[in-house]
Amino acid sequence: MSQTQSVIAPTALKTKLSVDRVSMVFERDGKQTDVLDDIDLEVGDGEFVCLLGPSGCGKTTLLNAMAGFLSPTSGEIRVDGEIVRKPDPRRIFVFQERGVFPWLTVEGNIGFGLSKLPRAEREKRIAHYVKMVGLQGFEKTYPQELSGGMKQRLEVARALAVNPDMLLLDEPFGALDSITRLIMRGELLRIWEAERKTIIFVTHDIDEAVQLADRVVVMSARPATIQQIVNIDVPHPRDISSQRYLQLRDGIFQQIGLAHKL
Amino acid sequence: MNGFSQPGRVERVFWPILATALLLALWCYSVRWSGTRVFPSPVEVERGLAELLRHHVLWGDIVDSLRRVAYGYGAAVAIGVPLGLTLGWYPAANQVVNPVMQILRPISPIAWIPVAIIFFGVGDDAAVFLIFLGSFFPIVVAAINGVSSVPAVYRHAGRNFGLTPPQLLAKVLFPAALPQILVGLRIALGIAWLVVVAAEMIAVDSGLGYLVIDSRNSGKRYDLVVAAILLIGVIGLVLDVLFRRLEKLRSVRWGFRFES
Amino acid sequence: MRDDNAARMNLRLLLRPLAFIAVLLLLWEIGIRRQSSHLLPGPWGTVEGIVDLVRHGLLLKYIVASLFRVTWGFTLAAALAIPLGLAVGWYRRAEMALNPILQILRPISPLAWIPIAILWFGVGDLAAIFLIFVGCFFPLMLTAINAVRSIPAVYVNAGRNFGLGTPSLVYRVLYPAVVPNLIVGLRITLGIAWLVVVAAEMIAVSSGLGFLIVDARNAGNRYDLVVAGMLIIGVIGLLLDLGMQSLEKVKSFRWGYSED
Numbered sequence: 001m002s003q004t005q006s007v008i009a010p011t012a013l014k015t016k017l018s019v020d021r022v023s024m025v026f027e028r029d030g031k032q033t034d035v036l037d038d039i040d041l042e043v044g045d046g047e048f049v050c051l052l053g054p055s056g057c058g059k060t061t062l063l064n065a066m067a068g069f070l071s072p073t074s075g076e077i078r079v080d081g082e083i084v085r086k087p088d089p090r091r092i093f094v095f096q097e098r099g100v101f102p103w104l105t106v107e108g109n110i111g112f113g114l115s116k117l118p119r120a121e122r123e124k125r126i127a128h129y130v131k132m133v134g135l136q137g138f139e140k141t142y143p144q145e146l147s148g149g150m151k152q153r154l155e156v157a158r159a160l161a162v163n164p165d166m167l168l169l170d171e172p173f174g175a176l177d178s179i180t181r182l183i184m185r186g187e188l189l190r191i192w193e194a195e196r197k198t199i200i201f202v203t204h205d206i207d208e209a210v211q212l213a214d215r216v217v218v219m220s221a222r223p224a225t226i227q228q229i230v231n232i233d234v235p236h237p238r239d240i241s242s243q244r245y246l247q248l249r250d251g252i253f254q255q256i257g258l259a260h261k262l
Numbered sequence: 263m264n265g266f267s268q269p270g271r272v273e274r275v276f277w278p279i280l281a282t283a284l285l286l287a288l289w290c291y292s293v294r295w296s297g298t299r300v301f302p303s304p305v306e307v308e309r310g311l312a313e314l315l316r317h318h319v320l321w322g323d324i325v326d327s328l329r330r331v332a333y334g335y336g337a338a339v340a341i342g343v344p345l346g347l348t349l350g351w352y353p354a355a356n357q358v359v360n361p362v363m364q365i366l367r368p369i370s371p372i373a374w375i376p377v378a379i380i381f382f383g384v385g386d387d388a389a390v391f392l393i394f395l396g397s398f399f400p401i402v403v404a405a406i407n408g409v410s411s412v413p414a415v416y417r418h419a420g421r422n423f424g425l426t427p428p429q430l431l432a433k434v435l436f437p438a439a440l441p442q443i444l445v446g447l448r449i450a451l452g453i454a455w456l457v458v459v460a461a462e463m464i465a466v467d468s469g470l471g472y473l474v475i476d477s478r479n480s481g482k483r484y485d486l487v488v489a490a491i492l493l494i495g496v497i498g499l500v501l502d503v504l505f506r507r508l509e510k511l512r513s514v515r516w517g518f519r520f521e522s
Numbered sequence: 523m524r525d526d527n528a529a530r531m532n533l534r535l536l537l538r539p540l541a542f543i544a545v546l547l548l549l550w551e552i553g554i555r556r557q558s559s560h561l562l563p564g565p566w567g568t569v570e571g572i573v574d575l576v577r578h579g580l581l582l583k584y585i586v587a588s589l590f591r592v593t594w595g596f597t598l599a600a601a602l603a604i605p606l607g608l609a610v611g612w613y614r615r616a617e618m619a620l621n622p623i624l625q626i627l628r629p630i631s632p633l634a635w636i637p638i639a640i641l642w643f644g645v646g647d648l649a650a651i652f653l654i655f656v657g658c659f660f661p662l663m664l665t666a667i668n669a670v671r672s673i674p675a676v677y678v679n680a681g682r683n684f685g686l687g688t689p690s691l692v693y694r695v696l697y698p699a700v701v702p703n704l705i706v707g708l709r710i711t712l713g714i715a716w717l718v719v720v721a722a723e724m725i726a727v728s729s730g731l732g733f734l735i736v737d738a739r740n741a742g743n744r745y746d747l748v749v750a751g752m753l754i755i756g757v758i759g760l761l762l763d764l765g766m767q768s769l770e771k772v773k774s775f776r777w778g779y780s781e782d
Contacts, residue, residue: 095418
């Protein structure tokens, strides 16, 4: 595999997350499946990285391992130099909107991770994030009565409210309609620029990856390996018809083996 | 006209009244037609009910039955829900306990009557014990199923926010399982009401069940028998309706699919 | 190596519940030994009771008698209640008309009907079958009504769209759509039938497992036979439930139950 466009992580950033020779083998009914094969990756502090690959390639498994829900069969994952062994509120996993708790109101969901704070402080934070994701007026509403996009914003707000250093997003906009999805991408970038969290974003949508990320990690089908890491050197806000943008996008299309003519 | 057209408001009142009236007429007519001396007509039942009310026995019996249900069912809820949550939370423990529960569960609570009488003698305690047994197993099973069907996403989210196991149980698993637990509690309440009547027919000498059997044994007062039976139905219905109110609470409504 | 591990895991899964049962039996035996009255049997006494019943040829006879009543009562109730419930569920106005009556009759403990059953059918099989019938009829009818009413309108519209007439709509869309719900209802109701037959036999007839329990106690405090009877009631109830559960596993019904 030639790595023509591979770029080392920007040197100015301190390493936040390092994935070191991680492999993962699942065993089901006595049959072994290799899911991840020798993954190496470094992510800098405040960086926005997309893991891109076909459905079922193991990128969600990698994200789960970063969050501490799964432990790798071999190799190790470190955050701030510390080996990841279990989930931690410093890195919050955002599921598709399925993760919001249906038995809590919008306020209750956002305040879920804040029970240790004094009441006044908690309410201030809830109000802040309600405003940030544009859910004013829905504080007392139950998720059942919200639209898909609102639920997704709610889950992001719940994650941000505990002030994590890292967000792990698993195809967060996959279940939304295409217009809402575009709006949500803009919102996420706005939030990222305001709060500068490290973001790992799993997606199978090439356009989405190129629009959002500082770097796109292209993964192969199972067992997943890193095929290529593409540095998206287009400043935000990105002009998605610019020459450079299209060049990078087409490069990834070709890398994955898709001609871009139908 | 099939089930998908919307009948008007007048019809909502008209049809039930018509059906009830027809049924009463049919009952009245067949009593007269068969010339029975024993089985009462609706009018006689109504008179029987009035008689029961006048002699103030009825309230005492109703209170006795409800008290037994409250104690037995209350104890079953207090023990069954935490136990079910725990067993659902630790599948290994559930595997150990499950076979025993599966054998004890289908034993009719009524079949425990002789044993209950040895333990508690003839009286309230025996009846309360039977109600406890009848409602305990459905509650435990509902709580186990409720917890074990909580989507993994919720558990992961809870752990991600740094919750300790007891917090996870209280703040994620319990609320997530609550709709299913409520369904189990409602079914168990129905069973409790069924068992109390049966227990009172055999093991004690007060309550609505006793009223039914006593009215028959002491002088074939079938008007009182039917009056008591209908009353059992009405009270059971009231209990059920009250319980359904709980299911409308906003924090659990998400779990009931056919709620509008 | 791995096969070996798997086998060891399976063994452990089997051993733990068995060990738990053994501990319970031991506690039971110790509890009985320490008691002064010697009324209740220990596990060993219970086994001897069962052997005693088998030797006198009573066990099989009583099991057959109980199952006979359950089969008739349950089958009759299903044969009447399901078609009726499906029809009533389909016609909105019929459902509105009958709903209040059903809601009042349903929570009446089937045992409360005992005086009426004896009045109409005398002491014997018919009375017991009637009680089981009453106990099963109302839950089954409500299940059938709800099953029809919860068919998504999309299915019916899709069926119509493909040009199905009413008979083929019923056969090809409605029937398969309600079957999963009906089977759940049948399973719950069979449990109720088993509960009712035991109670009915304790009061209204002189054979069957329920009678065994009452008779063993009244005729000479043979509590070993009482507990033996209870155990057998539990085991048969479990077998009935497992039988109904295996119906839920039939492929073409499977879609109605959750995937995992």
